[in-house]
Amino acid sequence: MSGNDVRVSAISAITNSTPYATEQTEPLSKIWACDVFNLAKMEECLSKNAFKAIKNTVKTGAPLDSATADIVAAAMKDWAMSKGAKFFSHIFYPMTNATAEKHDGFIITNSDGNAITEFTGSLLIKGEPDGSSFPNGSLRMTNAARGYTAWDPTSPAYIMNTANGATLMIPSVFMSWTGEALDKKIPLLRSNSAMNEAAQKVLSLMGEEEIAPLNSSCGAEQEYFLVDEAFVNARPDLLLAGRTLFGAPPAKGQQFDDHYFGAIPERVQVFMQDFEDQLYRLGIPAKTHHNEVAPGQFEIAPYYEAANVAADHQQLLMTVMKATAKKHGLVALLHEKPFAGVNGSGKHVNWSVGNSTQGNLLDPGNTPEKNLNFLLFCGAVVRGVHLYGPLLRAVIASAANDHRLGANEAPPAILSVYLGDQLEGVFKDILAGKINATTCGGLMDLGLSQILPFNRDPGDRNRTSPFAFTGNRFEFRAVGSSQSVSGPLVAMNTMLADSLNWIAAQLETSLSKGADQSTAVFEVLKTIMEDHGNVIFGGDGYSSEWHKAAVEERGLKNLPTTADALPAFLDESVKNLFDSTGVLSPVELASRYEVYSEQYILSIEVEAKLVIDMATTSIYPAAMSYLAELGTAASAAATFGAPFNNDLAIQVASDANQMMSSVSALKDAIAQHDFDSTEDHLNYCANTIITLMNEVRSYADSLEQRVADSAWPLPKYAEMMFIK
């Protein structure tokens, strides 16, 4: 038996496999949302009044009365049972990036011992999972173990099918007994209404008479890697941590730039078609798919939807992606950095806000009046990113995303805004007083404006910016591939709400002093530029000059690690932001800091243990058996009186020895549990533990490049990235 048996059999299994084909011949019109209990289905089976009530709730978030809830529940049950469902589940989104479910049967037995089915409005509305095992950041200790899930009627229920049956899934919020948010959905819904309230104020000050409820929208581009399951099973690091903790760079990586938008391998296409077919059935508008930059890396982007629905769909998309990949003998890696040395994966969150009366407020309009609204909303975003940049950094902080941010492939860990040349020019002219109420007013009379028409295609995209205006939306590009989009959406909606409230107050003051509307608007915009214009940056975000200038000249924060970023949650200004907008109470906010810190520390600890384990039980033995082989060869050479060069053996012995010394140091390091504060513990992980892990890795990777291929136990980078 040789050391590379596992690799050899994995490779032969892959080369002998045929794509897993399913018969997806049904037209889109037939499968689209067929497993979703959406408004169209409700209209078919509800009375006119009941439908009107639920539609109003879905469209405007208005509360639903219990009688209607009962009617909807009964119709939902009948629909689900007609699709084969015997169980239902409230599906919710705890503070981790996970999705959670608790399944219950429709069945009850009556006194005669017969089984009947029941599903009342109260069962639909409220569930009681045993919440005590979800991370709660101390919220639960004060409130005992009880947690509730509650139906979110604004996100449609759907059916999840397996080979053996179907389950009705009901999107829900998750809260403690005393009503504190234990999940990611409640803050998202609250942030939407805070944004709506603030936007209404601004729009009515702008003279808008009819203003429909505003909602935020989200279109998320999801990057991921596909690796054959046989390789993953042979790599405990991929299996348990989702990324390779060892691995020498292959001779060929992404330097040829030949993978981006390249031809998609057939096996991957077959997977994508199967995956998208299921997404369509679930009403998820999958729109674009293509290869990404790194070998074995791909992207899928659904069409944008209301943020709350998009967030639920994003979670579901990740679940379906993983399950479908498995059917095809592949593993979908959503980790931000599965392989060192090639690009990691992000999730660009495209975000805008709008309503049915004013449209998308981040879309420059065709009239100067509309452009004033647009400029105010854009200015509000600029102010928000400047004031709450560290918060935006904190909501995307994780052990995994730290490998991307600032690594010259993903946006830097400094939050700046890219507006594009044209819009940046407009804001600079406003700052300089070149565009003001007089120039704009004069031009408006002529039906023209120098700020009009905006070029909707911003032309050049700045891929080095973490937060970019892209024509009719902002794209938050620093979000990690495995993360829930809710955290970023909450932060963006809330900072926008705060800015719009501030703008409304300024406008109100000016207007009450008799200023005309456009004077008031340009005054506000000028102040925003004076106080916050520093955050606008259109240059190369990767350059070291920017890193220096951002911090030293512009006073922006560079927060390279999660340990640097998470304390933003403790900041007084962030506490006030969430408290004043009603999005998160101080206790709820503090619990998020605790949960995210705990997640970070746990993931570093798991990785450290894996490093110790793999180095000791797999890499060291491979090195030793190869050393023994070299020893045998040396003796053979001596027997024949032939020359023999000992350099390789010495290098292998030395690498192996130093690797094991670093392993010991790492073992001692993770035994340390005594910390004065969570912050100390975070910093210890970010600095001491990760440094030692990297040290072990450097010796291990050096061994990989020296030990005979036939003796190496772990699938290599080239194999995992290129063999499909």
Ligand code: ADP
């Ligand atoms: P690119 O790769 O050029 O950024 P993609 O087409 O891959 O563009 O993805 C863009 C994403 O932005 C899609 O999900 C798209 O639906 C979404 N999007 C487009 N317009 C808006 C908008 N107004 N608000 C939010 N998301 C949007």
Ligand code: MG
């Ligand atoms: Mg993109």
